[in-house]
Amino acid sequence: MKISFFLKVMFVVTFMAVLYIHLQMKIYDFAYQGKVKQQRIEQLAEVNGRVHNDILRLQSSDNIGRELLGNQDSKFQFASRSRVIEVASENTTLPEMIAHGAQSTGGFLSRVVSLAFAAPHETALSH
Amino acid sequence: MYFQKHPTRTGLVFFVILFGLSISIIKLSMIQIFHSSFLTDKADKQHNHVVELEPRRGTIYDRNMHALALNVLMYSMYANPMIMSDEEKSSTVTQISQVIGMSAQAIAQKLEKSKHFAWIARKIPQEAYEKLKGMKLHGIGFVKESKRFYPNGALAAHVVGFANIDNVGLQGVEYEYDKYLHGTRGMAEFLRDARQRDLLLEKDFIEPKDGEDVVLTLDETIQFIAENALDKAFKKYNAKAGTIIVMDPKTGEVLAFANRPTFRPDAPDASSVESRTNRAVAFVYEPGSVFKIVTASGALEEGAFKEEDDIFCENGHYLVGNHILKDAHPKGHLTFQEVVEESSNIGVTKIAQKIGANKVYEYARRYRFGMKTNIGMMGEVNGLLKHPSTWSKTSIGAVPIGQEVTVTSVQLLGMIASVANDGVYMKPYYVKYIKDNNGAVTQVGHPEVVSRVLRKDIALRMKNILKGVVDRGTAQLAKMKDITAAGKTGTAQKVVNGTYSHSQFVASFIGFAPVEDPKLAIVVTIDEPHPAYYGGVVSGPVFKEGVEDSLKYLATKKEARDAP
Numbered sequence: 001m002k003i004s005f006f007l008k009v010m011f012v013v014t015f016m017a018v019l020y021i022h023l024q025m026k027i028y029d030f031a032y033q034g035k036v037k038q039q040r041i042e043q044l045a046e047v048n049g050r051v052h053n054d055i056l057r058l059q060s061s062d063n064i065g066r067e068l069l070g071n072q073d074s075k076f077q078f079a080s081r082s083r084v085i086e087v088a089s090e091n092t093t094l095p096e097m098i099a100h101g102a103q104s105t106g107g108f109l110s111r112v113v114s115l116a117f118a119a120p121h122e123t124a125l126s127h
Numbered sequence: 128m129y130f131q132k133h134p135t136r137t138g139l140v141f142f143v144i145l146f147g148l149s150i151s152i153i154k155l156s157m158i159q160i161f162h163s164s165f166l167t168d169k170a171d172k173q174h175n176h177v178v179e180l181e182p183r184r185g186t187i188y189d190r191n192m193h194a195l196a197l198n199v200l201m202y203s204m205y206a207n208p209m210i211m212s213d214e215e216k217s218s219t220v221t222q223i224s225q226v227i228g229m230s231a232q233a234i235a236q237k238l239e240k241s242k243h244f245a246w247i248a249r250k251i252p253q254e255a256y257e258k259l260k261g262m263k264l265h266g267i268g269f270v271k272e273s274k275r276f277y278p279n280g281a282l283a284a285h286v287v288g289f290a291n292i293d294n295v296g297l298q299g300v301e302y303e304y305d306k307y308l309h310g311t312r313g314m315a316e317f318l319r320d321a322r323q324r325d326l327l328l329e330k331d332f333i334e335p336k337d338g339e340d341v342v343l344t345l346d347e348t349i350q351f352i353a354e355n356a357l358d359k360a361f362k363k364y365n366a367k368a369g370t371i372i373v374m375d376p377k378t379g380e381v382l383a384f385a386n387r388p389t390f391r392p393d394a395p396d397a398s399s400v401e402s403r404t405n406r407a408v409a410f411v412y413e414p415g416s417v418f419k420i421v422t423a424s425g426a427l428e429e430g431a432f433k434e435e436d437d438i439f440c441e442n443g444h445y446l447v448g449n450h451i452l453k454d455a456h457p458k459g460h461l462t463f464q465e466v467v468e469e470s471s472n473i474g475v476t477k478i479a480q481k482i483g484a485n486k487v488y489e490y491a492r493r494y495r496f497g498m499k500t501n502i503g504m505m506g507e508v509n510g511l512l513k514h515p516s517t518w519s520k521t522s523i524g525a526v527p528i529g530q531e532v533t534v535t536s537v538q539l540l541g542m543i544a545s546v547a548n549d550g551v552y553m554k555p556y557y558v559k560y561i562k563d564n565n566g567a568v569t570q571v572g573h574p575e576v577v578s579r580v581l582r583k584d585i586a587l588r589m590k591n592i593l594k595g596v597v598d599r600g601t602a603q604l605a606k607m608k609d610i611t612a613a614g615k616t617g618t619a620q621k622v623v624n625g626t627y628s629h630s631q632f633v634a635s636f637i638g639f640a641p642v643e644d645p646k647l648a649i650v651v652t653i654d655e656p657h658p659a660y661y662g663g664v665v666s667g668p669v670f671k672e673g674v675e676d677s678l679k680y681l682a683t684k685k686e687a688r689d690a691p
Contacts, residue, residue: 031326053199056278065351078679
């Protein structure tokens with residue numbers, strides 16, 4: 001074997017070995033960085049978990065019920081259907097009635113009024 | 128040339144080199160062949176770290192997917208006493224004791240152990256953890272663990288139950304469904320660096336299998352309504368104990384279930400064993416007048432009586448065997464319907480005498496008295512229902528009116544619900560379904576028809592009679608303005624030292640509403656109320672409040688669901 005060929009082979013092998021070691025070190029470096037990020041994520045997840053649990057506790061029926069209804073003097077009570085009055089009219093709402101009346105006279109004024117009072121239909125009042 | 132000139136010197140050098148190489152080869156052989164497994168293990172322990180991965184314990188939900196029990200992460204504190212000096216131990220004891228409130232002596236005992244690992248306190252509050260972590264105490268470390276959290280506090284405690292510090296269920300759903308909830312542990316093997324720090328490089332990984340979630344039939348809101356109503360009566364009448372159960376009579380789904388006294392699932396040790404006992408299924412008592420439904424419905428089913436049939440109630444005194452049976456309010460002539468409305472002991476006894484002891488027993492068995500309801504709760508008992516062959520001469524004046532027989536509250540619920548459900552007995556159940564982490568349902572609870580107790584037309588007549596109890600009879604305090612209700616009151620004397628007490632009673636009301644389309648069947652029992660003790664006075668208002676608010680809530684829910 002010639003010395004020059006031997007040296008070339010040795011150079012390539014050495015280069016490959018150094019590259020392998022470099023890549024291994026990179027992997028470990030990323031592992032360390034990942035560990036730091038993982039710890040941060042875990043911290044945030046823990047905080048999120050605690051907040052979530054606090055929300056669950058606050059919005060639980062037990063907590064809300066005791067706050068609103070637990071007191072003997074509480075004025076809160078469950079909504080009752082008997083306290084809702086529904087008012088239904090054939091002629092729809094007042095604004096639409098006005099618009100309808102204006103339209104029947106025709107002209108520019110009716111169009112302006114009908115546009116101004118174009119509102120969704122309301123069917124229930126509660127008190 | 129040189130080697131030929133100095134053969135001895137050459138030989139010596141050669142021998143020394145050969146000797147050195149031989150030693151090296153022998154040493155390498157020792158390491159590589161004889162000590163290889165030991166050294167491999169040691170290296171493995173240094174380079175690799177096996178971590179057991181705890182699975183997430185399943186969550187317990189109500190029917191609307193509101194969490195009733197779930198896991199939270201908490202920190203547990205440990206010490207490595209072997210690396211701590213005496214001075215460090217002494218100062219650590221003082222500091223830890225001040226933060227977590229544990230006795231210094233107890234902490235010092237743990238630090239005296241000759242171990243590398245000793246628990247100091249498990250699952251400490253977050254504030255305590257942050258304080259202790261900030262102190263950076265030498266030899267003290269923290270491990271993350273999960274702990275059970277109950278957002279509703281003591282709500283539905285006897286149904287949900289509780290788990291111990293190692294997340295093993297000990298009572299209630301936590302215990303009965305522990306095999307679904309606990310999941311399977313996993314494992315991960317991480318690489319470590321020279322400083323024994325874990326790297327984010329896995330060599331091996333077995334994913335933990337999280338526990339399955341259990342969805343109950345309970346409604347969190349109705350549960351609160353029921354418990355709130357029960358609490359008011361429990362406190363007002365200084366009662367010893369109480370129970371309320373709410374069920375959908377058509378399906379058997381239990382919507383609310385509560386006992387008093389109760390306990391906090393997150394601190395079960397702070398309560399007595401009696402508080403933790405599920406008395407609704409495990410305690411028996413003589414039901415008293417609520418049992419008259421058995422006799423009355425049996426008489427109608429047998430065609431022995433009609434509602435308008437006249438019964439003479441002996442003006443309050445009636446001899447049965449060698450015992451004088453009395454009515455609380457002496458009556459003369461009453462119709463069959465009025466006998467039930469006014470809860471006449473004598474009237475019901477005469478009804479029982481006409482249909483006979485065997486028929487009374489038969490209908491009691493139809494209503495599943497003397498046997499379990501199979502609701503699926505631990506500790507359920509059968510109660511006691513004697514066969515007529517063992518009845519005494521006075522038993523015909525006792526059993527039909529709810530004496531000499533013992534029942535549980537859940538058995539009474541089954542009875543009233545079957546009347547409400549047109550005579551069909553539905554098995555009560557409280558687990559709606561179980562699902563895994565992917566949302567796939569693995570088990571389903573479903574309505575189960577057990578038997579037909581009464582013909583539909585008889586059940587309808589019975590409903591009407593029981594409606595009369597509320598409209599005109601002993602349960603007028605359960606009457607509501609916009610909702611029709613039906614039910615039966617019970618004021619049962621307790622047996623104390625072998626005789627019926629005149630000061631200790633069980634006040635009950637069992638009923639359903641609305642009558643025309645029953646949505647709720649409710650049983651309320653209050654043990655030893657005073658000064659008032661009548662079922663209609665003590666338990667009737669609890670039923671009323673429970674029904675009114677629950678129906679309002681259900682109507683609101685339906686509207687929200689049906690809204691466009």
